[in-house]
Amino acid sequence: MSGKIAVVGAGAWGTALAASVVRAGWSCLLLGRDSETAAKINELHRNPRYLGEIELPETLRMTLEPAEALAGAEIVLVAVPAQTVSSALPGLAAFAAPGSVFVSCAKGIDRETGRTMSGLMATLVGNDRAAVLSGPSFAIDVAAGLPTAVTVAASDIKTAKMLAESLSNPVLRCYASDDIPGVELGGALKNVLAIAAGIVHGRQLGASALAALTTRGFAELRRVAAALGGRPETLVGLSGLGDLILTCGSEKSRNFAYGAAIGRGAPLDELALAEGVKTAAMAARIAREHGVEAPIIAAVDAVLDGGLSVEAAIDRLMSRPLKTET
Numbered sequence: 001m002s003g004k005i006a007v008v009g010a011g012a013w014g015t016a017l018a019a020s021v022v023r024a025g026w027s028c029l030l031l032g033r034d035s036e037t038a039a040k041i042n043e044l045h046r047n048p049r050y051l052g053e054i055e056l057p058e059t060l061r062m063t064l065e066p067a068e069a070l071a072g073a074e075i076v077l078v079a080v081p082a083q084t085v086s087s088a089l090p091g092l093a094a095f096a097a098p099g100s101v102f103v104s105c106a107k108g109i110d111r112e113t114g115r116t117m118s119g120l121m122a123t124l125v126g127n128d129r130a131a132v133l134s135g136p137s138f139a140i141d142v143a144a145g146l147p148t149a150v151t152v153a154a155s156d157i158k159t160a161k162m163l164a165e166s167l168s169n170p171v172l173r174c175y176a177s178d179d180i181p182g183v184e185l186g187g188a189l190k191n192v193l194a195i196a197a198g199i200v201h202g203r204q205l206g207a208s209a210l211a212a213l214t215t216r217g218f219a220e221l222r223r224v225a226a227a228l229g230g231r232p233e234t235l236v237g238l239s240g241l242g243d244l245i246l247t248c249g250s251e252k253s254r255n256f257a258y259g260a261a262i263g264r265g266a267p268l269d270e271l272a273l274a275e276g277v278k279t280a281a282m283a284a285r286i287a288r289e290h291g292v293e294a295p296i297i298a299a300v301d302a303v304l305d306g307g308l309s310v311e312a313a314i315d316r317l318m319s320r321p322l323k324t325e326t
């Protein structure tokens with residue numbers, strides 16, 4: 001590939017994606033906010049704060065200037081935390097090259113407006129230029145060049161295929177989809193469910209409970225995503241089931257690890273880096289407003305809100321009326 005890709009957000013995911021697109025042959029500028037990280041990336045080819053000693057490609061450069069990062073970029077990967085996308089985007093759109101495609105790589109629902117990341121982007125650059133990348137992918141794995149597969153969605157399948165071809169490399173396999181809601185809601189909702197799975201793990205409720213929680217959580221993920229237009233077949237793919245399996249079973253997941261800490265009795269932490277914390281309330285609200293049964297998501301929201309203890313949440317989930325499975 002030749003040409004330029006800009007990556008917004010020099011945290012774990014932005015840096016890993018930037019390394020990955022350089023491996024795919026693109027020139028890449030990473031846009032961040034702190035000069036110390038820029039010096040480490042540009043001079044030492046490392047981002048120790050987020051990715052330890054992983055060696056980044058020497059041609060990867062970071063800048064603090066949006067105009068420089070976005071000038072001439074055909075693709076802009078947006079990898080800042082979901083709750084900062086609405087404030088980060090308006091300052092960027094003005095610098096974007098005409099026709100460039102903005103790809104949300106964040107996983108969450110905006111907690112002020114209830115809007116999805118693609119929805120936020122579409123208001124600025126239009127539906128045709130808004131896309132989503134999601135799927136089972138720890139930044140540290142992608143940065144280290146371990147084999148990974150994700151889904152890239154755009155409303156036009158031709159755009160999705162162009163992005164999948166552009167972003168794939170020998171160790172990152174991108175599948176194309178035209179189901180934006182299905183792909184992005186899988187990623188947003190699995191974070192909430194990973195917190196629940198972490199609680200089960202931290203509370204030492206056993207492997208059987210973890211399997212039950214993950215499976216019933218998946219049923220909720222499918223129902224809520226379907227209510228917002230996600231297609232069932234997308235939810236059994238990488239960005240739904242795939243990412244749920246990854247994050248509901250590994251302490252490498254910040255959401256799972258945060259849930260595990262709560263399960264072990266740690267106090268709630270408003271500043272936790274787990275994206276599911278900030279998406280839980282909106283996910284529960286969307287489920288209520290659409291009349292979708294989502295007791296696990298509601299329980300996570302109530303526990304994070306401080307209104308329900310873990311013990312009471314378990315009792316509540318286990319004492320629900322019995323029903324048919326499907």
Ligand SMILES: NC(=O)c1ccc[n+]([C@@H]2O[C@H](COP(=O)([O-])OP(=O)(O)OC[C@H]3O[C@@H](n4cnc5c(N)ncnc54)[C@H](O)[C@@H]3O)[C@@H](O)[C@H]2O)c1
Pocket residue numbers: 008009010011012013014031032033050079080081082084087088105106107108137138139140273275
């Ligand atoms: N870390 C992962 O393994 C991973 C994998 C897939 C998806 N994601 C998703 O990617 C998103 C980012 O996660 P992360 O792990 O990189 O977070 P992070 O905390 O590692 O880094 C976030 C970065 O964004 C920067 N930032 C915040 N607001 C900004 C703004 N307005 N403009 C520019 N930069 C800004 C911060 O300074 C920080 O460098 C999240 O939605 C997360 O769910 C993360």
Ligand SMILES: O=P(O)(O)OC[C@H](O)CO
Pocket residue numbers: 107135136137138139191194243246247252253254255256274275
């Ligand atoms: O560490 P987490 O829980 O934010 O998960 C990271 C990625 O979303 C995994 O696909």
